[in-house]
Structure formats: C-alpha cells, structure tokens
Amino acid sequence: MSADTPDVVAELDDLKVHFPTPAGTVRAVDGVSLAVRRGETLGLVGESGSGKSTAGLALLRLVDPTAGRVRVAGADVTLWSRRRLRATRRHVAMVFQDPQASLDPRRTVGDSIAEPLIVHRLAASTAARRARVAELLDLVGLRADTAGRYPHELSGGQRQRVGVARALAGEPDLIVLDEPIASLDLSVQAQIMNLLRHLQRDLGLTYLFIAHDLAAVEHMSDRIAVMYLGRIVETGPPERIYRHPAHPYTAALLSAVPVADPRVERERRRIVLTGDIPSPVDPPSGCRFRTRCPQARPACAETDPALAEVGPGHDAACLFPLDGERDGGVGEGATTRADAAGTA
Amino acid sequence: MSHTTVLSVDDLTVTVGTRRGPVRAVAGVSWQVRPGETFALVGESGSGKSMTLLAATGLAPRAATVTGRVRLLDTELTALPDDRRRKVRGRHVGFVFQDPMTSLNPVLPVGRQVTEAAEEHLGLTRRAARDRAVELLELVGIPSAARRVDAYPHQFSGGMRQRVAIAMALACEPDLLIADEPTTALDVTTQAQIIELVADLQARLGTAVVWVTHDLGVVAGIADTVAVMYGGRIVEQGPVDAVFDAPTHPYTRALLAARPDPSRRGEDLVAIPGSPPSPLDLPPGCAFWPRCPVRADPRCEHELPPLTTVGDGHTVRTFYRGEAG
Structure with a gap:
C-alpha cells in the first residue's frame, strides 16, 4: 500500500507519536501503518491508552509525528507547516465525541457550520453561505431554522448532527469520527449511526470510525483495525x-x-x-x-x-x-x- | 437475623424545586432487593434512575422533596431524622460511583480512606484499621496490597481506583451495595473484571446489590431483577429473563431492538426518533408517547397507563397489549 495507489485517501506509514512527560516518553503511537481507502469505513478499536485517538489526530496533523509519514490525498504532509496544513484540513475533517465541547457555545449553529466555508473560501457570498448552511442542516436531518440556535438549546443527538454538518462543510475526502456516539443516549446512538451510513452512501464519504463500542464498530465498518x-x-x-x-x-x-x-x-x-x-x-x-x-x-x-x-x-x-x-x-x-x- | 428484603422502596416520589418551578424527577416508583440479589435500574439520561437511588438512600439534594416509604432491613429510613439516617446508612450501605474520584480523597493514602468509615462505624483502632485495609485491598484484587496501602489514588489506574472504591464500600460489611454506573467510565476488559469482582464478592458475602446502568448488556450479565425507567417512572420491571425474553413496554422493546445485530449488518438500525424527555417537560400521558412507534391506544397521549402484571413478578406500565417478545 502506498500513496500511489489511487484508492487510498489517507495513510499512516510506520507512524510514531511520542510525548515527553516527566515520567518518561509516552509512546502513544509506536509504529502504526494504516491506509484508509476511498468510500470505506475503517473501524479503529482499542481501549483507553491504545493510541487510537492519537492515530486519528495524526491524520489531521493535529499532533506532530515523531517518526514515520502521514499522507493525505496523495501528498506527504508529515513536515508541512501549520499554514500549509490549513488546506489539508479541508481534506480531512473530524467529528468529536462530545459535541458540547467541540462547538463554540457562544456562536450560533449556523456560524459554526459556516466557519469551514469561510476558512476554505467555499462560498462566494453571504447568501451562498447561508444557502449552503441550510443545505448541510437538511443533510443531517435538522431544520433550516436550527442555524439561528445555540448549542445549549439542542439535545445531545442534535448537537452531534451539527458536528457532522460542520465536518461535511469542507467536502472532505475523509472524516475521522472519534467516538461519535459514545456520549449519546442509547436510543439516540442508532439515529446517528443510521445518519452516518446514509450520508456515506449518498455522498460517497470515507470514514475512519474510532470507537470502543465493538458492536457499533462491527455494524459500521468494512474493515477493522484493533x-x-x-x-x-x-x-x-x-x-x-x-x-x-x-x-x-x-x-x-x-x-x-x-x-x-x-x-x-x-x-x-x-x-x-x-x-x-x-x-x-x-x-x-x-x-x-x-x-x-x-x-x-x-x-x-x-x-x-x-x-x-x-x-x-x-x-x-x-x-x-x-x-x-x-x-x-x-x-x-x-x-x-x-x-x-x-x-x- | 434474616430479612426477606434488604431495601424496600414504596411509592417513592421526588420533586425538585427549580427556577422554572417544581419538577417531578421521580414519580411513584416501588421496588425491593433481597439478600444476595442484584437489582438493576436501567434508563437513559433524565430517566430518574440516579435520583431514585439518591432518594432511596436519603441522599437526595436539599432542594428535593421526597415522599413515599423506604425501609432498610428493619428500619423505616424515611421516618428517621437526618443524623440517625446517616448512621444507619453508613453502617449498612456501601456506595460505588461512576467516577471513583467522587469517593476518593486525592491527598490521602488509599488505605486510610478504605477504612475511614469502618473506624467510625465499627470503632476500629488505627492499627486494626490498617490491617483491615490491607485485607480489603486484597479482597478486591489489588496486587501487593500491603505495599500499596500507603499509595495515593493518582498512583492507581482507573480500574484499580474503582477496586479501591469498592473496597471502601465494603469496609463496613454492608448488607447493601449501591453501584451507580460503576463501570461506565471503564474499558470493556476492565468492566469485565469489575463485574466479576462484584459477583464474586456478592456470592461470598451475600450482599444485596443495586446497580444503575444504561447498558443492557451489563444488565443481562448481572441482574436478577431489572427495572426500566423512563421519564421518572418505572415502565417495566421483572425477572431479568422475563424482561429480555418478553419485553412488553414499547420503550423496552425499542431499546432492545436499537442495538446493532451482527446478523443484520448492512441494514438500518431500528432507531427511536427524538430524544429522551427532560423532567422539565413531561407529556401528560405516557412519557414515551411522543417517540412511541406503537401508540397502541388513544388514551396513551393524555392518560397515565396503569401498572399491569403480565407475568410472575413482571409488571409494565402501558396500554399496549400486543404480542410480547
């Protein structure tokens, strides 16, 4: 598997992520190779301390690799500057476990979803941006008027839908889903899993699904890495x-x-x-x-x-x-x- | 002294004063747990499961008004003044919470904490307490207990901390162990260890256990009796086999059906629309009505369904009379 293979969207190649701590060097990721192929869901399972979340963060270069390579959309981004990475982050988006923590409580839902559109210059005008936000809300099953509301006014399931809409805004090649259902009520988890699968089918999305819930990973994934x-x-x-x-x-x-x-x-x-x-x-x-x-x-x-x-x-x-x-x-x-x- | 029930809760209602007026968090729940038995209380957020436990053990917040009767062994807890109730509870009830740090003091060696309550309630000397602490830490499977008795909580892993919290809960040899989501924050392999530990201790000590969880898999593994809560009420209750084999309330059925099933990979999950209701905003009839896929009866929307017996010890609060299972 290499970046030349056309169907690989993002890849870690013998990646190591080590963190210096007073107690010694934490080898969070210590030689991991994985390739996410276009259109698939790769499930990444493991317990706390396994390094699964760090591996996910490395795909967005949100942590700095100690050794090894990170390739996204065919480009080796291992050593890219923060500035250059901005463009990469359009290619790889992330949905976090706790939408409460990942959404700015002082911004409306619409503003949060619009942010990637502004950063990546994906909307020509304010009107176009508004229309796109409404479209994204519709995709995740929320009403257009949700745009004017604040995160605390929404339920956990609705907030996670907003998190997904925000991830979709940049039209990414890969979405890293880091425990996207773990903090949701059981009755709501199935809704979000269905939504993610429908979006994948309709939009041809590629997922790295990081979770500790093995039944959910089995249901969602085409391939699994433990x-x-x-x-x-x-x-x-x-x-x-x-x-x-x-x-x-x-x-x-x-x-x-x-x-x-x-x-x-x-x-x-x-x-x-x-x-x-x-x-x-x-x-x-x-x-x-x-x-x-x-x-x-x-x-x-x-x-x-x-x-x-x-x-x-x-x-x-x-x-x-x-x-x-x-x-x-x-x-x-x-x-x-x-x-x-x-x-x- | 033998008891048929360790804890008996009768028509417990908890109303909490809020800025938006009184909110009924728990409405008329009744259940018992017998010696050596595990009673599981399942529910999602806002279902009232944790408040039920707090109120049943006299730990409800000051802003809450509790009515109904709670009997612990021979004592009518609800009739006691606070200080007496605290004594009885301390002597007979052990608590384990989701986050062991809720009960552990970060700046005190674990050994001291494990027996702090025992010193007070059993009148142990410092020396005896230390020996007892080592014994308890061994009991819950802490390796090199004699050495680690002087360690601080941060020197333990999450799973080991929960073991320490369990040792602390068992220090007074309680008749009743209350476990509020004790494995929710743990990894599955650690969860399996803790479940095995509690089951083993229960078999050896005959402790009654009340286990609050949202995980139906955990319930299936530990419970003798299960009560499913929704919107502050128990909607279904019964022997664990009966409830899992023949779930009768549409909510119980929907909850069991929403889990991924490996034989149906690739199909949509049977999701329940909407979210669990807030206690601030409960519908007048059955609380599940707004999300219910069945809506079996025109009364569901406006009238509270009565509690009906559908099997031996199996009760359900619904108008639905469809086929079970």
Whole structure:
C-alpha cells in the first residue's frame, strides 16, 4: 500500500507519536501503518491508552509525528507547516465525541457550520453561505431554522448532527469520527449511526470510525483495525475479526463485551484479562500484550511480532495466532479455542 | 437475623424545586432487593434512575422533596431524622460511583480512606484499621496490597481506583451495595473484571446489590431483577429473563431492538426518533408517547397507563397489549 495507489485517501506509514512527560516518553503511537481507502469505513478499536485517538489526530496533523509519514490525498504532509496544513484540513475533517465541547457555545449553529466555508473560501457570498448552511442542516436531518440556535438549546443527538454538518462543510475526502456516539443516549446512538451510513452512501464519504463500542464498530465498518498499546495488533474484515479473531487480545476484547441476553451471559466463557494495560512509557519487551496474554510463551518476550497474514485480508501481530472460531459476532455467544494456539 | 428484603422502596416520589418551578424527577416508583440479589435500574439520561437511588438512600439534594416509604432491613429510613439516617446508612450501605474520584480523597493514602468509615462505624483502632485495609485491598484484587496501602489514588489506574472504591464500600460489611454506573467510565476488559469482582464478592458475602446502568448488556450479565425507567417512572420491571425474553413496554422493546445485530449488518438500525424527555417537560400521558412507534391506544397521549402484571413478578406500565417478545 502506498500513496500511489489511487484508492487510498489517507495513510499512516510506520507512524510514531511520542510525548515527553516527566515520567518518561509516552509512546502513544509506536509504529502504526494504516491506509484508509476511498468510500470505506475503517473501524479503529482499542481501549483507553491504545493510541487510537492519537492515530486519528495524526491524520489531521493535529499532533506532530515523531517518526514515520502521514499522507493525505496523495501528498506527504508529515513536515508541512501549520499554514500549509490549513488546506489539508479541508481534506480531512473530524467529528468529536462530545459535541458540547467541540462547538463554540457562544456562536450560533449556523456560524459554526459556516466557519469551514469561510476558512476554505467555499462560498462566494453571504447568501451562498447561508444557502449552503441550510443545505448541510437538511443533510443531517435538522431544520433550516436550527442555524439561528445555540448549542445549549439542542439535545445531545442534535448537537452531534451539527458536528457532522460542520465536518461535511469542507467536502472532505475523509472524516475521522472519534467516538461519535459514545456520549449519546442509547436510543439516540442508532439515529446517528443510521445518519452516518446514509450520508456515506449518498455522498460517497470515507470514514475512519474510532470507537470502543465493538458492536457499533462491527455494524459500521468494512474493515477493522484493533490497537493495543500503540500498535495495530490485528486487522481484517469484520466477519473475520469478530468470528475468527487471530490475536489473543482481540479474542479477549470481544469476550469482554456484554451481550443483551441473560442466557448467553450466563453460559458464556469470558476471557478475563488480569492486570491493567501496561504503561506506554515502558511497554513490555517482545509482544506488548504478553504480560496479560493467557497464551504467552517464553518466545513472546523476545520477539516483537510484526503483522502477518493469517487469512485473506486478515493480518495479526502474534507469534502463535489463534485458529479457533467464535460462535458469532458481538451480539452472539463467544467462545474461543484458546488452546488451539498450542498447536500452531 | 434474616430479612426477606434488604431495601424496600414504596411509592417513592421526588420533586425538585427549580427556577422554572417544581419538577417531578421521580414519580411513584416501588421496588425491593433481597439478600444476595442484584437489582438493576436501567434508563437513559433524565430517566430518574440516579435520583431514585439518591432518594432511596436519603441522599437526595436539599432542594428535593421526597415522599413515599423506604425501609432498610428493619428500619423505616424515611421516618428517621437526618443524623440517625446517616448512621444507619453508613453502617449498612456501601456506595460505588461512576467516577471513583467522587469517593476518593486525592491527598490521602488509599488505605486510610478504605477504612475511614469502618473506624467510625465499627470503632476500629488505627492499627486494626490498617490491617483491615490491607485485607480489603486484597479482597478486591489489588496486587501487593500491603505495599500499596500507603499509595495515593493518582498512583492507581482507573480500574484499580474503582477496586479501591469498592473496597471502601465494603469496609463496613454492608448488607447493601449501591453501584451507580460503576463501570461506565471503564474499558470493556476492565468492566469485565469489575463485574466479576462484584459477583464474586456478592456470592461470598451475600450482599444485596443495586446497580444503575444504561447498558443492557451489563444488565443481562448481572441482574436478577431489572427495572426500566423512563421519564421518572418505572415502565417495566421483572425477572431479568422475563424482561429480555418478553419485553412488553414499547420503550423496552425499542431499546432492545436499537442495538446493532451482527446478523443484520448492512441494514438500518431500528432507531427511536427524538430524544429522551427532560423532567422539565413531561407529556401528560405516557412519557414515551411522543417517540412511541406503537401508540397502541388513544388514551396513551393524555392518560397515565396503569401498572399491569403480565407475568410472575413482571409488571409494565402501558396500554399496549400486543404480542410480547
């Protein structure tokens, strides 16, 4: 995969983002390569501290890479100045978890949505701008008169619709959705997921969908990448990742997701990981998951496994990948043949 | 001394004074929890689930007027003056909140905090309290507890802090553990650890648990009985299997149907239109009416549906009589 491949919209190439802190260097993203292809939804899952949000921010160059490359729309933007990046940010837009925090409380909804139109000179006149704002509101299912209202007058779901409209304003090639439904009520989450999928279908949008809700990611994504401690540990299509997870971390993560069925919950065997995610200041040697991995063996402490193919379009970074089968997706029972790795 | 119920809430109503006048946050809810049992209270924002808990344990804000009766073991809590109620609560009820830092003091070593209440309520000496703190930290799975008893909250991860908060809640060997969204801020693998921990402690200690959550998956995993709240009322309540197998209230049904289903990838989700109502602005009839896909009866809009029994211990507040499940 390279930037020459026409269908790649944005790409991280062996990206590292390290932050100096008094406690040492936090390796938030530590060698991540991923390419988002035009028209797809790439789901990026992981727990807090996995680096998934930092990877998303890197695509907008909202954090500075320590090493590696960031390519957007065919251009290597790794070293671009802030000034030059302005234009890039038209190509990649972002929707944040908390629309309350990402919208200016003192500006009307219309002004917030119009801002990218002004910055990127996308409207020739005030009238054209107003018409475009009304059009964008309509796209996200809000009435045109919402333009005159303030964020606090809206519900959480409506505010997130405004966040989406604002992201659409620059006609971006890629929209990074960072936990877009996490702070919404359950009954509203489905509305926003439907909206995002309809917009994608109608406008040919490309999404990087960053979330910790595995059921939502399964529903939304064409491909999935699982992150752990600054690395991608597994990537593949959802039916492979959810039914045949190859990395023990993915298997454990899936087995931890509670299912809204009391009978399934009573019968399922959960892989309960011991301990906490290690500090990204001092990640374990070899495989980063080995300190919590139920299948870890001595070799895991010595070799840092690279992503390798375990099936069609399905890669895992594990010396002893699982070849077991789960019973189903997040919504179904979950068992893994953990001991299958022993024969690998 | 054996009790059939640990906490019994009868017709609890909470009215809060606001600038826009009195607002009824909770309206006539009744439920019980028995020893060793887990009662789950589910609802979205503004449903009244947290206020129900606060009022039931005498922790409602000053601006709130609480009516109804709450019995904790043999004590009628609602009849007690504040100081007596505080004593009874401190002795018999442990609390765990979403953010462990709500209950933890950032500038005090965790060991001291874990047994602070026990020192007061059980009359432990400093020395005994420290030993007890180590024991409790071990109980909740803090590694090297004897060493970490002197550490400060910021030296623990989010999941470990929640374990410390649970140790603190268990210090007085409470009959009742109140857990208000205790895993909402945690990652799923940590959530699984905390759920397992609470279930294990409950089995060992026979504690009754009231668990407030918005996550139906968590409910399915932990609850014996579940109550679904909407607009300040319990709209459906019953044994967890009955409610998940045969959800009867259109809101419960819609909520369960809105979750992504892997066998129907690529299809639209069955979304519920609109947003949960604000307690400031409740409709006169069924609170779910404005968003209801069913609207089974002309009375739904203006008349409060009565509470009906549809199965063993399974009650529902709706005019809807359609097929369940």
